[in-house]
Amino acid sequence: MNxxxxxxxxxxxxxxFDARSAVEALSPGAWARLPYTARVHAENIVRRAEPARxxxxxxxxxxxxxxxxxxxxxxxxxxxxxxxQTALVDLAGLREAIAAxxxxxxxxxxxxxxxxxxxxxxxxxxxxxxxxxFAKNRAIEERRNEDRFHFIEWCRSAFDKVDVIPAxxxxxxxxxxxxxxxxxxxxxxxAYPDTCVGTDxxxxxxxxxxxxxxxxxxxxxxxxxxxxxxxxxxxxIVGVRLDGRRQEGITxxxxxxxxxxxxxxxxxxxxxxEFHGEGAASLTVGDRATIAxxxxxxxxxxxxxAIDDQTLDYLRxxxxxxxxxxxxxRYAKAAGLWAGxxxxxxYERNLAFDLSHVVRNMAGPSNPHRRLPTSELQxxxxxxxxxLALARAEEAQGLLPDGAVIIAAITSCTNTSNPRNVIAAGxxxxxxxxxxxxxxxxxxxxxxxxxxxxxxxxxxxxxxGDLQALGFGIVAFACTTCNGMSGALDPxxxxxxxxxxxxxxxxxSGNRNFDxxxxxxxKQAFLASPPLVVAYAIAGTVRFDIEQDVLxxxxxxxEVRLKDIWPSDAEIDAVVAATVKxxxxxxxxxxxxxxxARAENARPLYDWRPQSTYIRCPPYWSGALAGERTLRGMRxxxxxxxxxxxDHLSPSNAILRDSAAGxxxxxxxxxxxxxxxxxxxxxxxxxxxxxxxxxxxxFNEMVKNPDGSVRQGSLARVEPEGQVMRMWEAIxxxxxxxxxxxxxxxxxxxxxxxxxxxxxxxxxxxxxxIVAEGFERIHRTNLIGMGVLPLQFLxxxxxxxxxxxxxxxxxxxxxxxxxxxxxLRIHRQDGSQSQTTVLCRLDSDEExxxxxAGGVLQRFAQDFLAQAGSRPxxxxxxxxxx
Numbered sequence: 075m076n077x078x079x080x081x082x083x084x085x086x087x088x089x090x091f092d093a094r095s096a097v098e099a100l101s102p103g104a105w106a107r108l109p110y111t112a113r114v115h116a117e118n119i120v121r122r123a124e125p126a127r128x129x130x131x132x133x134x135x136x137x138x139x140x141x142x143x144x145x146x147x148x149x150x151x152x153x154x155x156x157x158x159q160t161a162l163v164d165l166a167g168l169r170e171a172i173a174a175x176x177x178x179x180x181x182x183x184x185x186x187x188x189x190x191x192x193x194x195x196x197x198x199x200x201x202x203x204x205x206x207x208f209a210k211n212r213a214i215e216e217r218r219n220e221d222r223f224h225f226i227e228w229c230r231s232a233f234d235k236v237d238v239i240p241a242x243x244x245x246x247x248x249x250x251x252x253x254x255x256x257x258x259x260x261x262x263x264x265a266y267p268d269t270c271v272g273t274d275x276x277x278x279x280x281x282x283x284x285x286x287x288x289x290x291x292x293x294x295x296x297x298x299x300x301x302x303x304x305x306x307x308x309x310x311i312v313g314v315r316l317d318g319r320r321q322e323g324i325t326x327x328x329x330x331x332x333x334x335x336x337x338x339x340x341x342x343x344x345x346x347x348e349f350h351g352e353g354a355a356s357l358t359v360g361d362r363a364t365i366a367x368x369x370x371x372x373x374x375x376x377x378x379x380a381i382d383d384q385t386l387d388y389l390r391x392x393x394x395x396x397x398x399x400x401x402x403x404r405y406a407k408a409a410g411l412w413a414g415x416x417x418x419x420x421y422e423r424n425l426a427f428d429l430s431h432v433v434r435n436m437a438g439p440s441n442p443h444r445r446l447p448t449s450e451l452q453x454x455x456x457x458x459x460x461x462l463a464l465a466r467a468e469e470a471q472g473l474l475p476d477g478a479v480i481i482a483a484i485t486s487c488t489n490t491s492n493p494r495n496v497i498a499a500g501x502x503x504x505x506x507x508x509x510x511x512x513x514x515x516x517x518x519x520x521x522x523x524x525x526x527x528x529x530x531x532x533x534x535x536x537x538x539g540d541l542q543a544l545g546f547g548i549v550a551f552a553c554t555t556c557n558g559m560s561g562a563l564d565p566x567x568x569x570x571x572x573x574x575x576x577x578x579x580x581x582x583s584g585n586r587n588f589d590x591x592x593x594x595x596x597k598q599a600f601l602a603s604p605p606l607v608v609a610y611a612i613a614g615t616v617r618f619d620i621e622q623d624v625l626x627x628x629x630x631x632x633e634v635r636l637k638d639i640w641p642s643d644a645e646i647d648a649v650v651a652a653t654v655k656x657x658x659x660x661x662x663x664x665x666x667x668x669x670x671a672r673a674e675n676a677r678p679l680y681d682w683r684p685q686s687t688y689i690r691c692p693p694y695w696s697g698a699l700a701g702e703r704t705l706r707g708m709r710x711x712x713x714x715x716x717x718x719x720x721d722h723l724s725p726s727n728a729i730l731r732d733s734a735a736g737x738x739x740x741x742x743x744x745x746x747x748x749x750x751x752x753x754x755x756x757x758x759x760x761x762x763x764x765x766x767x768x769x770x771x772x773f774n775e776m777v778k779n780p781d782g783s784v785r786q787g788s789l790a791r792v793e794p795e796g797q798v799m800r801m802w803e804a805i806x807x808x809x810x811x812x813x814x815x816x817x818x819x820x821x822x823x824x825x826x827x828x829x830x831x832x833x834x835x836x837x838x839x840x841x842x843x844i845v846a847e848g849f850e851r852i853h854r855t856n857l858i859g860m861g862v863l864p865l866q867f868l869x870x871x872x873x874x875x876x877x878x879x880x881x882x883x884x885x886x887x888x889x890x891x892x893x894x895x896x897x898l899r900i901h902r903q904d905g906s907q908s909q910t911t912v913l914c915r916l917d918s919d920e921e922x923x924x925x926x927a928g929g930v931l932q933r934f935a936q937d938f939l940a941q942a943g944s945r946p947x948x949x950x951x952x953x954x955x956x
Contacts, residue, residue: 824853
């Protein structure tokens with residue numbers, strides 16, 4: 075911590091770093107023009123950066139320059155158990171590598187506080203219609219994940235600064251919002267802004283509090299855990315003015331789905347957004363969190379709201395100590411982070427969005443930015459009289475209807491951290507129940523809040539029973555369906571779907587609906603607000619026009635439509651005001667965060683279980699991964715279209731018996747009912763690598779049908795034989811040959827979640843480079859962290875213009891540095907050669923260093939042993955050919 079510009083904080087027994095004075099000393103008048111994001115980064119630089127470089131770094135922010143990397147030191151790292159566990163498996167493996175080279179493994183510890191929340195492990199095996207669902211699902215979770223939970227508990231004792239919130243307590247982002255983030259930290263006598271990185275793309279959830287909170291891959295999180303700065307160049311900071319106020323009956327979900335469409339169109343990928351204006355000021359923190367949560371869906375790195383009275387009201391509502399609330403206000407006003415102090419802030423781009431124009435929305439099918447106004451269900455060809463009549467005729471015959479909603483889930487921190495959305499669902503359920511409506515029997519319903527406080531305020535409001543009566547009993551306090559952990563369907567329903575190749579669907583209050591994500595047998599999924607999810611459980615099919623068609627008849631024989639049971643805004647707000655109370659949050663979080671005893675004398679090296687399919691010592695410092703990446707003679711593993719998601723690259727959902735991972739688990743002796751999800755096995759590379767490109771919805775353009783169309787499936791074509799086989803068998807074949815590989819792709823490669831296994835899987839397969847028309851931010855960073863080179867086609871070039879068919883081999887030639895233009899040389903099957911120029915997407919000097927070292931972990935091992943005076947760990951030596 076530095077000393078310059080450290081001053082007493084007025085009205086508090088704390089100091090703070092006066093970034094305003096530092097900026098004004100360098101450029102008078104500049105502070106007033108700096109956006110909120112730049113001000114927080116300026117404070118971080120003044121407090122933590124090398125003193126001799128502070129002015130250079132501040133100059134980048136003041137001048138909106140991107141010529142120099144500057145450091146960011148986040149205050150915390152937050153993790154869920156999947157990526158958090160894999161990060162800790164990596165650190166445990168790093169300890170093994172250090173010990174093997176004569177170093178002290180006990181010295182490998184997180185330097186930054188790490189908070190791991192177990193929230194991604196539970197599958198909804200027992201639905202919300204089962205009164206014992208919560209207990210049953212938790213018991214199954216404990217049984218299936220015993221290996222994982224044993225390892226996580228060892229980490230809590232063996233590593234410094236690792237705290238664990240056990241399973242069954244909520245979702246990391248909602249707990250972060252309601253409890254973990256102090257908004258303003260007070261450590262060592264100094265107050266400063268809370269900031270964090272999280273191993274989940276929806277970490278920007280707490281941007282709603284004015285906290286810069288960024289989703290990163292597990293590899294980047296490991297870098298921060300180990301005390302390194304996150305190096306960056308000045309981001310694009312975009313101002314988004316929210317005008318007007320929402321109409322009657324419009325939820326925050328409707329707003330965020332409209333914003334997601336709008337912001338995708340505005341191409342804000344990688345930008346930091348700052349919401350401001352009259353509309354922003356009118357939104358509660360619950361509403362703001364719904365908007366901020368979906369930053370990855372509209373492509374932004376962060377979605378900031380400045381600290382204001384709404385922030386203070388929320389801190390009081392969630393039971394924060396009065397002294398902490400006072401500190402937040404005092405610091406924000408003194409340090410220039412109060413919303414009212416940003417009137418002169420200047421943005422590189424200014425966007426405007428009118429809340430009063432938002433209508434009731436869903437999103438889908440297949441993409442969260444594909445907005446679907448409920449008024450256009452018939453126009454879009456989803457619903458309609460003819461389709462509904464056919465569906466009802468099938469239902470009358472005892473069959474599942476076309477478009478059957480097989481899953482209706484109130485799920486995800488996106489919506490359940492917003493009391494208004496949850497109460498609206500409860501009131502709609504009450505109204506529906508009073509009118510005699512019920513869910514359709516084939517709909518698997520569930521309520522999985524992100525916080526235990528939700529149960530308390532639903533009970534206080536007298537609405538939990540109404541939700542339970544419609545099948546929305548609480549099944550878990552975890553991510554569940556939003557993360558693809560929707561559990562098994564009724565076997566009879568599953569058999570009928572398969573036998574009839576039925577168009578079955580899911581409706582959920584989550585944030586993602588990519589094909590194949592929610593359930594293998596739900597051909598498509600739709601995002602909706604919690605009250606709409608309840609309505610669709612009653613309707614039973616998406617062929618139903620939710621705005622116009624009749625949901626049922628009441629006891630008097632009167633038709634009941636959605637408008638008849640939708641609660642008024644006044645009633646929703648009144649119930650929220652009367653029943654959501656600070657003591658509910660205190661009752662939940664005080665014992666949850668009470669200090670727990672740690673095991674004494676935990677061994678510094680983990681006792682790996684040889685038969686485990688969940689936890690295994692990683693291979694990143696040995697074998698093929700310690701070999702040279704030549705970037706020569708690479709064969710395409712796949713040629714892929716636009717919009718490839720991390721669900722395509724490494725799916726999270728249930729492992730099926732006929733998959734490569736299913737074959738492996740069966741050989742390892744696991745019963746099929748305990749295969750669990752791909753996500754839960756990511757601590758074992760032998761299982762996880764079999765998930766690489768394992769999504770059955772994948773389109774690899776190297777694999778064609780007889781008519782020339784692309785064949786769907788987890789398939790590859792091995793060259794030079796031209797033999798089509800399952801993707802994993804192709805990977806095994808190439809691994810046995812020692813064949814270096816490349817992947818060619820279209821635009822927006824790697825969109826979706828932050829999972830590091832989307833990069834680890836391809837690296838273990840032997841992929842040395844990815845050439846795409848564009849990359850999503852987190853996945854590009856993960857590729858670099860695994861030593862895979864991201865390359866981008868220049869405008870006008872693509873797999874199509876180059877007429878690539880997969881028979882080629884490729885070389886990459888040139889020196890790698892930020893912004894470098896490299897040569898992609900193409901050797902064609904007929905012996906001819908061609909070449910094109912590609913952009914090296916190592917965007918900073920730090921990224922170049924990580925790539926050249928072979929990845930994040932290899933670099934840390936080299937540095938650690940160099941400092942300790944030991945011989946270096948064998949690491950990948952990157953060729954840097956001129």
